Amino acid sequence: xxxxxxxxxxLIAAPLLxxxxxxxxxxEVIKEEPMVEVKEEVQPSLTLLWxxxxxxxxxxxxxxxxKSGTIYVSNIAGDxxxxxxxxxxxxxxxxxxxxxxxxxxxxxxxxxMGLLDGKLYVTNIDELVEIDVESAKVSNTYPIEGAGFLxxxxxxxxxxxxxxxxxxxxxxxxxxxxxxxxxxQASINGVRLSEDGTLYGLDGExxxxxxxxxxxxILNSKVTGGxxxxxxxxxxxxxxxxxxxxxxxxxxxxxxxxxxxxxxxNTADIGYLEDxxxxxxxxxxxxxxxxxxxxx
Numbered sequence: 001x002x003x004x005x006x007x008x009x010x011l012i013a014a015p016l017l018x019x020x021x022x023x024x025x026x027x028e029v030i031k032e033e034p035m036v037e038v039k040e041e042v043q044p045s046l047t048l049l050w051x052x053x054x055x056x057x058x059x060x061x062x063x064x065x066x067k068s069g070t071i072y073v074s075n076i077a078g079d080x081x082x083x084x085x086x087x088x089x090x091x092x093x094x095x096x097x098x099x100x101x102x103x104x105x106x107x108x109x110x111x112x113m114g115l116l117d118g119k120l121y122v123t124n125i126d127e128l129v130e131i132d133v134e135s136a137k138v139s140n141t142y143p144i145e146g147a148g149f150l151x152x153x154x155x156x157x158x159x160x161x162x163x164x165x166x167x168x169x170x171x172x173x174x175x176x177x178x179x180x181x182x183x184x185q186a187s188i189n190g191v192r193l194s195e196d197g198t199l200y201g202l203d204g205e206x207x208x209x210x211x212x213x214x215x216x217x218i219l220n221s222k223v224t225g226g227x228x229x230x231x232x233x234x235x236x237x238x239x240x241x242x243x244x245x246x247x248x249x250x251x252x253x254x255x256x257x258x259x260x261x262x263x264x265x266n267t268a269d270i271g272y273l274e275d276x277x278x279x280x281x282x283x284x285x286x287x288x289x290x291x292x293x294x295x296x
Contacts, residue, residue, distance in 0.1 A: 044255055046258050050096040055098060056092075056289060057287050058287065059076075059284065060074050060284060061074040062271030063115065064271045064280070069094070072113055072120065073090040075087060076110065076111070080109050080149075081125060087105075087124070088101070089107070089110060107138075108125055110122045112151055112153035116158070116160060118134060126150060128141070152189055159174045168184055168188055181210070186204035188201055194231050201216070202223070204224055206219070225241055227242045230270060230279070238272070238279065240269070244260040244261035244266055268281075270282070278292065278294065
């Protein structure tokens with residue numbers, strides 16, 4: 001073979017041999033697996049944030065005005081049934097400062113509260129008291145004939161709903177007239193209305209949901225004798241029991257978040273700062289409001 005032919009064969013074979021021996025870089029194709037997000041299960045809990053000074057005598061209820069941010073506290077200041085004029089309404093800050101201790105005074109034993117059209121409605125043993133917020137003065141009273149022990153309040157659609165714990169009734173004030181929307185509710189205390197106007201209550205049988213005719217469906221029969229009620233949405237509720245317990249109720253049942261019975265600290269009609277997820281607890285005989293951060 002001629003030298004020119006041998007040289008030509010080498011020139012042709014060299015790149016092939018070079019590639020076979022690994023001279024050319026081979027890229028390995030790796031198939032990426034899709035990312036799967038793993039959500040950590042969060043256990044509901046309460047964490048102590050602050051306490052007011054113990055100057056809110058027999059504080060029973062906390063109400064947050066979502067529009068103005070004002071936080072009202074009702075203070076019985078004595079016997080819950082006594083017509084003594086010793087009760088008062090306070091205003092506190094989101095940090096637990098008492099802004100105005102006796103914003104309105106001279107009420108006998110104020111308990112539940114609700115805001116509607118510039119008026120603060122407060123139960124007072126056997127009457128519903130109307131306070132004009134701008135003037136901070138009582139503008140009207142609604143005596144309830146045959147009342148036993150009026151307690152919690154909530155408002156919706158221009159109406160004021162309130163419970164009579166002793167008589168087992170839920171009343172409504174509409175257009176200046178008072179009527180009964182539910183009866184036979186054993187020791188009914190906490191009442192709350194959802195955004196769509198559905199009425200819920202806490203009584204001796206547990207957490208209830210009411211129909212238009214006043215008939216009740218029991219949603220939870222474990223948390224009985226409840227006091228304050230908060231609707232978180234998605235069939236999730238926070239319920240306090242006056243003895244010193246706070247529960248979360250959801251589709252999985254009920255979980256106790258707080259137990260202060262041994263400390264002698266009650267958990268009465270709780271309030272809620274929705275944006276901050278803070279529960280405000282009136283401690284009744286401890287004479288202060290305590291704030292807890294809710295995680296759920």
